[in-house]
Amino acid sequence: MKVTKVIEWEVKETKLSDLKPFEAALLRRAIEIAKESKEKGNHPFGCLLADEQGRILMEQGNEEVTGNGNCTAHAETELMRRASQVYSKDELAKMTMYNVAEACSMCTGAMYWGNLGRTVYICRESELKRVTGADPRNPPLDLPSRAVIACGQKPMEIVGPILELEADFLALHEGYWKPSA
Numbered sequence: 770m771k772v773t774k775v776i777e778w779e780v781k782e783t784k785l786s787d788l789k790p791f792e793a794a795l796l797r798r799a800i801e802i803a804k805e806s807k808e809k810g811n812h813p814f815g816c817l818l819a820d821e822q823g824r825i826l827m828e829q830g831n832e833e834v835t836g837n838g839n840c841t842a843h844a845e846t847e848l849m850r851r852a853s854q855v856y857s858k859d860e861l862a863k864m865t866m867y868n869v870a871e872a873c874s875m876c877t878g879a880m881y882w883g884n885l886g887r888t889v890y891i892c893r894e895s896e897l898k899r900v901t902g903a904d905p906r907n908p909p910l911d912l913p914s915r916a917v918i919a920c921g922q923k924p925m926e927i928v929g930p931i932l933e934l935e936a937d938f939l940a941l942h943e944g945y946w947k948p949s950a
């Protein structure tokens with residue numbers, strides 16, 4: 770049986786000047802979290818959760834290595850797991866996750882199930898795929914987060930990429946992966 774499903778989504782580069790004044794600092798903090806994660810021996814990814822006024826409620830780095838190989842310990846899935854144990858779905862609908870890179874399909878799924886209202890990301894998944902290649906530690910699933918949400922039954926606002934900050938994030942990945950592994 771052959772199944773075909775047509776999904777449409779739109780990607781539009783966002784400028785820092787399009788965001789609220791406090792949001793650039795939150796995205797830069799997400800890059801710092803990714804750096805801290807790398808310093809602890811984990812993969813260089815990080816994200817944070819903030820309320821509508823830009824107050825940071827939770828921060829989370831990748832924990833796959835210190836998590837003893839926990840394959841679901843991507844920063845965003847970990848953050849959604851923790852946040853959903855503290856905040857209601859109504860509260861999460863008003864919050865934003867600031868993320869260093871476009872979320873993978875697993876993490877986008879966690880955002881969807883947690884009823885997150887909005888996410889802002891810096892780096893394109895296609896760029897991440899270029900840097901990590903087929904490295905078995907992180908072979909990106911090139912399935913856009915907007916395509917995942919388009920298959921759902923409720924909206925989630927997805928903002929990004931933000932190319933002005935992409936090089937700052939990708940600098941953490943320089944020499945880290947083995948793309949042809």
Ligand SMILES: [Zn+2]
Nearest residue numbers: 843873875876
């Ligand atoms: Zn993920």
